[in-house]
Amino acid sequence: MSEKPAIEVKDLKVHFATRAGTSVRAVDGIDLVIPNGSFHGIVGESGCGKTTLARTIVGLQKETAGQVVIGGRDRAEWMKSDRKSFSRKVQFVFQDPLGSMSRRQNIYQTLEEPLLIHGFGSAEKRRNRIQELLDLVALSSTVLDRLPRSLSGGQRQRVSIARALALNPSILVCDEPLSALDVSIRAQIVNLFTSLQKRLGLTIVIVAHDLAVVREVCSDVTVMYLGRVAEEGITRPLFREPAHPYSQALLSAVPSANPLIETTRKRIILPGDPPSPSNPPSGCRFHTRCPVAFEKCGAEVPSLREAPHGGKAACHLATSNKRPIVD
Amino acid sequence: MTSQVEPLYAINDLVIDLYAATVSVRAVDGVSLHVMPGETVAIVGESGSGKTVSTLGPLGLLPEGVTVDVRGTAKAGGKDLVGMASARLSQMRGAYFGVIFQDPISALNPMLKVGPQLAEQARRFCGLSHEAARKEAVSLLARSGIPDPEDRYNRYPHEMSGGMLQRAMIALALAARPKVLIADEPTTALDATVQAQILELIRQIQRDNDIGVILITHDIGAVASVADRVVVLYAGQVAEEGSVLDVLTSPVHPYTRGLLASVPDFRAEDRVEAHEIPGLPPNQIKLEPGCRFAERCEHVEPQCRVERPPLRTIAAPGTPHRVACPVVIRREGIAVQ
Amino acid sequence: MTSKLKQIKDWPWLVLSPVVIFVLIGIFAPWIMQYNPAAQNYDATLQGPSWQHWFGTDYLGRDIFSRIVGGARISLVAMAIVLVAALAIGVTIGSFAGYVGGRVELVLISVIDIALALPSLVIALALIGILGTGYWSMITALTLAWWANYARMSRAVVTAELQQPYIEAARVMGASHIWIFVRHILPHVLGLVVVYASADAGALVLAIATLSFLGLGVAPPTPEWGQMLVDGMSYIEEYPRLVILPGMALTLVVVSFNLLGEAFALQKVPRPVRGGLLRKRRRARAEEEQARQAAERKAASA
Numbered sequence: 001m002s003e004k005p006a007i008e009v010k011d012l013k014v015h016f017a018t019r020a021g022t023s024v025r026a027v028d029g030i031d032l033v034i035p036n037g038s039f040h041g042i043v044g045e046s047g048c049g050k051t052t053l054a055r056t057i058v059g060l061q062k063e064t065a066g067q068v069v070i071g072g073r074d075r076a077e078w079m080k081s082d083r084k085s086f087s088r089k090v091q092f093v094f095q096d097p098l099g100s101m102s103r104r105q106n107i108y109q110t111l112e113e114p115l116l117i118h119g120f121g122s123a124e125k126r127r128n129r130i131q132e133l134l135d136l137v138a139l140s141s142t143v144l145d146r147l148p149r150s151l152s153g154g155q156r157q158r159v160s161i162a163r164a165l166a167l168n169p170s171i172l173v174c175d176e177p178l179s180a181l182d183v184s185i186r187a188q189i190v191n192l193f194t195s196l197q198k199r200l201g202l203t204i205v206i207v208a209h210d211l212a213v214v215r216e217v218c219s220d221v222t223v224m225y226l227g228r229v230a231e232e233g234i235t236r237p238l239f240r241e242p243a244h245p246y247s248q249a250l251l252s253a254v255p256s257a258n259p260l261i262e263t264t265r266k267r268i269i270l271p272g273d274p275p276s277p278s279n280p281p282s283g284c285r286f287h288t289r290c291p292v293a294f295e296k297c298g299a300e301v302p303s304l305r306e307a308p309h310g311g312k313a314a315c316h317l318a319t320s321n322k323r324p325i326v327d
Numbered sequence: 328m329t330s331q332v333e334p335l336y337a338i339n340d341l342v343i344d345l346y347a348a349t350v351s352v353r354a355v356d357g358v359s360l361h362v363m364p365g366e367t368v369a370i371v372g373e374s375g376s377g378k379t380v381s382t383l384g385p386l387g388l389l390p391e392g393v394t395v396d397v398r399g400t401a402k403a404g405g406k407d408l409v410g411m412a413s414a415r416l417s418q419m420r421g422a423y424f425g426v427i428f429q430d431p432i433s434a435l436n437p438m439l440k441v442g443p444q445l446a447e448q449a450r451r452f453c454g455l456s457h458e459a460a461r462k463e464a465v466s467l468l469a470r471s472g473i474p475d476p477e478d479r480y481n482r483y484p485h486e487m488s489g490g491m492l493q494r495a496m497i498a499l500a501l502a503a504r505p506k507v508l509i510a511d512e513p514t515t516a517l518d519a520t521v522q523a524q525i526l527e528l529i530r531q532i533q534r535d536n537d538i539g540v541i542l543i544t545h546d547i548g549a550v551a552s553v554a555d556r557v558v559v560l561y562a563g564q565v566a567e568e569g570s571v572l573d574v575l576t577s578p579v580h581p582y583t584r585g586l587l588a589s590v591p592d593f594r595a596e597d598r599v600e601a602h603e604i605p606g607l608p609p610n611q612i613k614l615e616p617g618c619r620f621a622e623r624c625e626h627v628e629p630q631c632r633v634e635r636p637p638l639r640t641i642a643a644p645g646t647p648h649r650v651a652c653p654v655v656i657r658r659e660g661i662a663v664q
Numbered sequence: 665m666t667s668k669l670k671q672i673k674d675w676p677w678l679v680l681s682p683v684v685i686f687v688l689i690g691i692f693a694p695w696i697m698q699y700n701p702a703a704q705n706y707d708a709t710l711q712g713p714s715w716q717h718w719f720g721t722d723y724l725g726r727d728i729f730s731r732i733v734g735g736a737r738i739s740l741v742a743m744a745i746v747l748v749a750a751l752a753i754g755v756t757i758g759s760f761a762g763y764v765g766g767r768v769e770l771v772l773i774s775v776i777d778i779a780l781a782l783p784s785l786v787i788a789l790a791l792i793g794i795l796g797t798g799y800w801s802m803i804t805a806l807t808l809a810w811w812a813n814y815a816r817m818s819r820a821v822v823t824a825e826l827q828q829p830y831i832e833a834a835r836v837m838g839a840s841h842i843w844i845f846v847r848h849i850l851p852h853v854l855g856l857v858v859v860y861a862s863a864d865a866g867a868l869v870l871a872i873a874t875l876s877f878l879g880l881g882v883a884p885p886t887p888e889w890g891q892m893l894v895d896g897m898s899y900i901e902e903y904p905r906l907v908i909l910p911g912m913a914l915t916l917v918v919v920s921f922n923l924l925g926e927a928f929a930l931q932k933v934p935r936p937v938r939g940g941l942l943r944k945r946r947r948a949r950a951e952e953e954q955a956r957q958a959a960e961r962k963a964a965s966a
Binding site: 045046152153154155182183184185186187188190191209211212213215216249250252253254255256257258259260261262263267269270272273 | 373374474488489490491518519520521522523524526527545546547548549550551552571572575576585586587589590591592593594602603604605607608
């Protein structure tokens with residue numbers, strides 16, 4: 001069991017039909033292997049399909065084609081035969097902690113709900129478990145009789161993490177868990193994630209557009225562009241020398257808090273907006289905005305190949321010892 | 328020193344109380360700040376720190392459904408906005424100030440095409456004719472970096488992407504040729520690569536028009552990239568202010584230090600655990616004496632809890648660097664002017 | 665529990681009290697009535713108000729006060745039965761349509777829309793035409809005329825709530841459909857529908873009176889306001905109170921239910937603080953500020 005990766009995504013496609021009769025290809029052919037115990041980041045701009053990918057992994061979204069395998073078991077099959085045991089294995093943390101909790105339930109009821117659904121012991125046992133969960137996310141028990149609305153953003157996200165952990169899952173998938181939080185609170189939650197991962201041995205997948213946070217906490221990272229994987233690898237080396245021109249642009253857009261660096265450093269400003277995922281460009285999807293594109297890029301889809309940083313990049317110009325440089 | 332030049336917008340000792348159904352909140356508690364022509368001032372703080380209320384409050388742009396009491400002065404163009412009749416205030420708001428909101432879709436009328444909304448602004452506040460206003464609107468769209476402005480002129484807001492809408496919003500804010508541009512979290516809702524574009528645009532507009540820009544944000548990176556001066560607010564009070572270089576590279580107030588340390592340095596080589604400021608900001612419902620940050624501060628001394636820390640100017644040629652923390656100033660032997 | 669009690673204190677008692685009084689009168693009618701409302705007394709017909717007969721008597725010598733109180737009970741009971749039945753049917757059909765979605769929803773929506781397109785009184789009249797007159801056929805007719813509104817609202821609430829992320833959160837936790845519906849959706853549906861029903865109750869009392877007025881509802885000699893109006897019509901010139909008193913009772917009930925519904929609906933809208941409360945809060949704030957300044961001055965001088 002332990003040799004099997006926590007999550008395998010095989011040629012996954014998720015398309016949405018629109019009213020106009022076209023289909024939005026939110027996720028369009030993704031392969032991904034996330035080993036047990038890793039802290040994996042999925043990054044990209046809005047519309048790249050990263051949230052759809054995360055939702056499909058946990059079964060909130062049905063796949064159009066392809067397969068998601070969790071711990072060696074086909075997810076679709078697993079959910080059909082035993083939803084409850086699947087939800088004890090994989091849990092999801094939502095972007096908006098307030099929206100993900102019923103506004104009518106206080107925190108005690110919110111945390112108790114998963115335990116009730118899974119018939120977890122007596123009222124006394126549930127109470128103890130809730131106390132354990134509060135300790136785990138460093139919340140005081142005074143929050144228990146309050147409504148989600150009356151908590152601060154950071155407290156809410158702690159509650160929503162505690163709820164996700166209530167059933168002792170081994171995989172936690174988080175959709176932009178920090179974007180609704182203030183900067184100083186973000187650091188608290190980031191540290192909470194890293195400490196939880198160490199203490200509980202979780203596999204954590206985090207969807208984010210804040211690359212600084214991803215660099216801080218994630219061991220591995222996948223960069224997505226328009227429903228495809230642009231680049232993947234170990235976070236530090238990949239961020240140091242990104243092979244895909246898109247990753248280079250994305251990384252250069254991250255501002256620095258130091259005005260000396262910030263006002264002098266070079267940044268790559270990409271022309272235009274990302275194309276619509278309902279009508280993606282032919283060939284390499286990035287070629288319409290890519291500063292180093294050539295004829296082949298518009299004609300042929302680049303496969304994921306070895307890149308200098310040890311991971312993989314989907315760029316015709318990248319090889320295991322050479323990468324295109326955009327400036 | 329450029330003391331002869333009048334500030335475009337100067338808030339002095341501003342106090343704003345909000346009375347909602349169940350609570351009274353002191354949203355702004357004695358804030359002074361100003362913006363000079365050709366200057367970009369960043370107001371930094373967490374949600375609830377009063378950064379939006381202090382800047383937009385005197386303009387009458389406040390949440391609905393609460394009673395607002397404003398004290399102090401907010402001078403713009405030789406007039407005090409506090410206590411101004413609402414009709415004159417709205418004229419002032421249109422002609423003197425341009426405001427960019429976080430969420431562009433809520434600022435543009437979804438039922439009207441983008442271009443005519445811009446032309447209407449230009450006509451109302453600059454007295455342009457129909458034809459001239461139309462030309463001005465197209466040129467505004469072009470200057471805001473919107474490709475094919477003639478075509479976009481006839482588009483509805485929902486036909487444009489987030490980045491394009493934010494540009495249209497900026498064009499709208501500029502339509503009346505304001506003296507002061509207030510950007511309230513202009514890039515928060517946008518993607519990283521688009522954020523960079525928008526910040527570049529704001530910088531460029533500022534240079535070309537020599538207006539004053541107030542950037543309200545919690546994004547330290549945005550501050551570092553566009554602002555000249557920065558004011559750090561905490562719980563409705565100024566914690567620290569000064570040039571961006573001074574404040575961001577040698578912060579003094581423990582809150583500013585904590586805030587900067589909690590932003591991971593993206594380009595640092597080694598991995599450091601994100602620094603966290605413990606606890607939560609105060610709720611500002613009860614007025615308590617002393618420093619608002621005392622509860623979360625690692626340097627706290629007994630006097631911090633009883634005495635409001637005065638804003639002291641510390642050694643700084645050029646832009647004064649002011650800090651409301653006598654404890655750190657004393658402990659680190661920083662010279663006070 | 666204590667928080668529940670505290671909430672009761674915060675209720676809008678001013679608008680609530682007329683409705684509560686009406687309900688109490690309806691419930692305790694048998695003890696309030698001094699006379700049997702149907703008992704005729706030919707020795708005391710058409711008397712004016714007196715200690716024996718507070719509101720006087722009608723042309724058959726029946727005590728008008730007792731008849732109005734008895735009418736309140738009849739209205740209350742009929743209204744309650746119709747409301748409960750209409751709510752049960754409406755909420756069930758509407759929620760089912762909203763939750764299941766797809767083709768089932770489309771079919772049910774069409775049924776609801778057709779029911780809504782016809783004025784409820786017209787439906788009621790048509791149904792009474794089929795069922796014949798009488799108390800229970802009036803109840804049935806009104807129920808069938810009234811459910812569609814609640815069905816439409818229930819469906820709207822269900823559809824809106826289903827979009828909320830917390831429903832997805834419950835799905836991820838492994839909750840079944842029934843769990844989600846009963847624990848999360850139903851409370852929201854009932855929350856809205858019951859508020860609406862409280863405003864609707866007035867209209868329903870009026871409809872019951874209307875049908876009885878037309879002779880299609882409660883049959884004599886049962887005391888009923890609509891029927892008392894008909895009875896009094898022939899004496900309107902000489903003894904206008906025979907019409908005015910039941911009319912006033914009816915108006916009061918309808919108005920107070922409408923006010924109640926409006927109060928409920930506006931409860932959630934935030935309003936600026938005004939008047940005395942604002943003065944009080946400003947004074948409290950000023951005092952707090954002075955206290956703070958004093959404390960800081962003391963600290964500075966020490």
